[in-house]
Amino acid sequence: xxxxxxxxxxxxxxxxxxxxxxxxxxxxxxxxxxxxxxxxxxxxxxxxxxxxxxxxxxxxxxxxxxxxxxxxxxxxxxxxxxxxxxxxxxxxxxxxxxxxxxxxxxxxxxxxxxxxxxxxxxxxxxxxxxxxxxxxxxxxxxxxxxxxxxxxxxxxxxxxxxxxxxxxxxxxxxxxxxxxxxxxxxxxxxxxxxxxxxxxxxxxxxxxxxxxxxxxxxxxxxxxxxxxxxxxxxxxxxxxxxxxxxxxxxxxxxxxxxxxxxxxxxxxxxxxxxxxxxxxxxxxxxxxxxxxxxxxxxxxxx
Numbered sequence: 602x603x604x605x606x607x608x609x610x611x612x613x614x615x616x617x618x619x620x621x622x623x624x625x626x627x628x629x630x631x632x633x634x635x636x637x638x639x640x641x642x643x644x645x646x647x648x649x650x651x652x653x654x655x656x657x658x659x660x661x662x663x664x665x666x667x668x669x670x671x672x673x674x675x676x677x678x679x680x681x682x683x684x685x686x687x688x689x690x691x692x693x694x695x696x697x698x699x700x701x702x703x704x705x706x707x708x709x710x711x712x713x714x715x716x717x718x719x720x721x722x723x724x725x726x727x728x729x730x731x732x733x734x735x736x737x738x739x740x741x742x743x744x745x746x747x748x749x750x751x752x753x754x755x756x757x758x759x760x761x762x763x764x765x766x767x768x769x770x771x772x773x774x775x776x777x778x779x780x781x782x783x784x785x786x787x788x789x790x791x792x793x794x795x796x797x798x799x800x801x802x803x804x805x806x807x808x809x810x811x812x813x814x815x816x817x818x819x820x821x822x823x824x825x826x827x828x829x830x831x832x833x834x835x836x837x838x839x840x841x842x843x844x845x846x847x848x849x850x851x852x853x854x855x856x857x858x859x860x861x862x863x864x865x866x867x868x869x870x871x872x873x874x875x876x877x878x879x880x881x882x883x884x885x886x887x888x889x890x891x892x893x894x895x896x897x898x899x900x901x902x903x
Contacts, residue, residue: 605901608639608651612661616640619658621884628890632898641672653678653901655855656686659878663740666690680855680900681876685847689876692737692774694846698871701842704835705871706862710737711763711773722760722767726750731778734763736771740878747778779862779870787872790828790836790859791881791889793896795852797833799886802826803860825885835861835869843874855900856881856893 609625611618618625618638629636639646641659648654654676662669673679673686688694699705709725711717717725726732727750735745744766748759766773787803801823828836836859844851858875883889 605634605898606651607634607636607897608646608648608654609636609657610641610654611638611658613640613642614661615658619660619880621880621882622657624883624890625657625893628894629897632894634894634898641669648676651678653680653897655680655897656878658880660740662690662878663736663738663743666738680897682849682853685849685854685876688847689874690738691772692735692739692873693772694843694874695871697846698839698842698874701845703839703842703871704868706776706779709775711767711775713767713770713772717764717767719760719764722763723756726756726759726763726775727777731780732759733774733776733778734759734766735774735776736766737774738771779864781863781865781867785863788826788828788832788861788863788869789823789882790832790861792836792840792851792854792857792859793892794855794899795840795850796892796896797828797836798892799882799889800826800828800832801882801885823882823885829869832861832869835859835871839871839874843876855896 607629609618609622616638617623626636626638656679659669670683670687670690673683679686693710695705695708696710711722711725729750731747731749733745733747739745746759746762748755750756763773763775785802788800789803790800791798804822839859840851840854840857844854854876856879858879858881860872860875861869862872863869881889881893883893
């Protein structure tokens with residue numbers, strides 16, 4: 602019987618996969634599946650030679666998202682599906698989920714086609730509390746900065762940051778910074794084929810007025826966590842709304858990561874829904890690799 606072959610799509614910065622994903626090769630081998638890392642934009646890869654292509658650490662797509670989406674649509678047997686990739690690689694999906702009743706962080710959306718002046722940007726920034734500016738298409742917290750409104754210098758830098766992104770033709774998000782992330786952290790719930798797998802808490806990544814990351818990816822510091830009932834409710838509501846938007850069932854999403862932050866009253870709000878190339882924190886749960894392999898092999902048998 603021919604061996605099932607799976608490509609674990611990655612990027613040239615991590616040609617042998619990111620550290621957290623390296624258990625997958627052995628995990629698939631134990632299940633009788635040959636899995637190998639393949640760089641997504643390597644022209645020498647024959648994607649048709651694989652029974653499935655599973656997106657993993659393709660973290661360099663943000664600066665050429667159109668190329669990445671076109672590649673996703675051209676690759677056979679992509680997991681998660683190309684339509685998921687197209688929808689989830691632009692954070693405007695958060696606006697749609699908010700419209701569907703998911704508790705998201707209140708967001709101001711800036712459109713480069715509006716040609717906003719510095720004064721116009723200034724009047725749109727929050728008047729009170731720290732806030733975050735980031736492009737709607739990004740990965741690894743690149744070009745994402747936390748600002749404090751009380752500092753005139755920081756506010757000026759925020760205007761320059763937003764204006765620079767807009768002038769480059771990039772859509773911009775402005776969000777209030779939830780202060781509790783500094784003490785509680787960010788909670789990430791991982792789901793595999795619609796079933797909850799494990800949760801982690803991530804330490805705050807954004808320091809006030811820090812320079813944007815120009816290369817590499819922000820280092821994440823995680824610890825194993827137990828999801829609360831309210832966090833689980835938000836995650837399930839998010840997955841239901843997303844699957845409705847995509848016209849699929851929740852278990853059609855072979856993997857998903859739901860990231861959330863608590864507000865001042867400890868009510869969780871959706872920060873991001875990661876359906877394309879999220880770190881899934883296999884190192885934080887002894888059975889997570891096995892569950893992932895099982896989810897992917899079940900997906901193949903559909």
